[in-house]
Amino acid sequence: MFQKIEGIVIRTTDYGETNKIVTIFSREFGKVSAMARGAKKPKSRLAAVSQPFTYGYFLLQVGSGLGTLQQGEIVSSFRDIREDIFLTAYASFVVELTDKATEEKRNNPYLFEMLYQTLHHMNEGADAEILSLMYQTKMLPVLGLHPSFDECAICHRLDTFVAFSVREGGFLCASHAEQDSYRIPLNEAAAKLLRLFHHFDLTRLGNISVKPETKKQMRIALNAYFDEHCGIYLKSRRFLNQLDKLTP
Numbered sequence: 001m002f003q004k005i006e007g008i009v010i011r012t013t014d015y016g017e018t019n020k021i022v023t024i025f026s027r028e029f030g031k032v033s034a035m036a037r038g039a040k041k042p043k044s045r046l047a048a049v050s051q052p053f054t055y056g057y058f059l060l061q062v063g064s065g066l067g068t069l070q071q072g073e074i075v076s077s078f079r080d081i082r083e084d085i086f087l088t089a090y091a092s093f094v095v096e097l098t099d100k101a102t103e104e105k106r107n108n109p110y111l112f113e114m115l116y117q118t119l120h121h122m123n124e125g126a127d128a129e130i131l132s133l134m135y136q137t138k139m140l141p142v143l144g145l146h147p148s149f150d151e152c153a154i155c156h157r158l159d160t161f162v163a164f165s166v167r168e169g170g171f172l173c174a175s176h177a178e179q180d181s182y183r184i185p186l187n188e189a190a191a192k193l194l195r196l197f198h199h200f201d202l203t204r205l206g207n208i209s210v211k212p213e214t215k216k217q218m219r220i221a222l223n224a225y226f227d228e229h230c231g232i233y234l235k236s237r238r239f240l241n242q243l244d245k246l247t248p
Contacts, residue, residue, distance in 0.1 A: 002070070003029075005060065006056075007055075007058055008054065008116060010023050010024065018039075018040045021066070022036045022039070025095075029105050031098075031106065034058075034060050035067070036068075037068065051077065052092075054076075079123070086128065093132050096235065100232045102142070114138060115135075117202040117205070129219075133197065137222065151170075153171060155173060155176055160191075161186060166225050166229075169229075184220055187214060190221075
């Protein structure tokens with residue numbers, strides 16, 4: 001049986017000397033994998049469509065086991081992402097997180113659209129670090145996690161937040177921040193942006209300018225929360241940390 005899907009290549013794995021196993025996150029079926037026979041050959045008609053980040057339409061032959069990629073039609077290769085090491089690093093983080101957080105053939109059109117919009121805005125020149133932080137925030141409900149971004153995790157008051165608590169699972173107000181000695185300090189901008197990212201529709205994204213220190217605080221809080229509650233190890237995050245050390 002043949003199926004045509006709209007999707008984005010989120011992972012490729014070499015198989016033998018000439019083949020690849022291509023993992024596609026699709027609008028119709030969620031994450032699906034298929035064998036792309038001969039895709040490692042430079043002149044193969046599957047060589048281009050089986051590259052990471054490729055967005056397009058794919059024709060799969062499916063059966064009881066691993067399907068076969070028959071052909072593909074590229075809508076966008078997200079070329080600007082591929083040609084920039086920093087954009088590639090952030091895009092790799094986004095697709096690896098998607099891969100690790102989802103199961104095979106679990107339909108999620110909302111997540112597909114979120115993934116597409118994130119890569120599209122990165123490719124169009126929007127701040128890739130901000131987009132990756134926004135995506136990471138929006139992945140929390142997908143993983144069944146619901147940190148408190150709207151109220152103090154202890155007293156539940158809608159107040160000015162000064163810290164994030166991994167232990168308590170959310171923001172802390174000034175009155176209760178001292179109750180967690182391992183709290184992660186947040187300035188007002190970082191707290192407001194985390195809350196905004198949690199609720200924001202990516203299709204409405206405009207220009208966002210954020211100070212490096214604010215980005216750093218958000219990244220530390222999100223990474224600590226993911227490490228404690230998700231248990232997902234991402235190789236791409238380690239690479240981002242290495243790149244961060246090279247940035248002046």
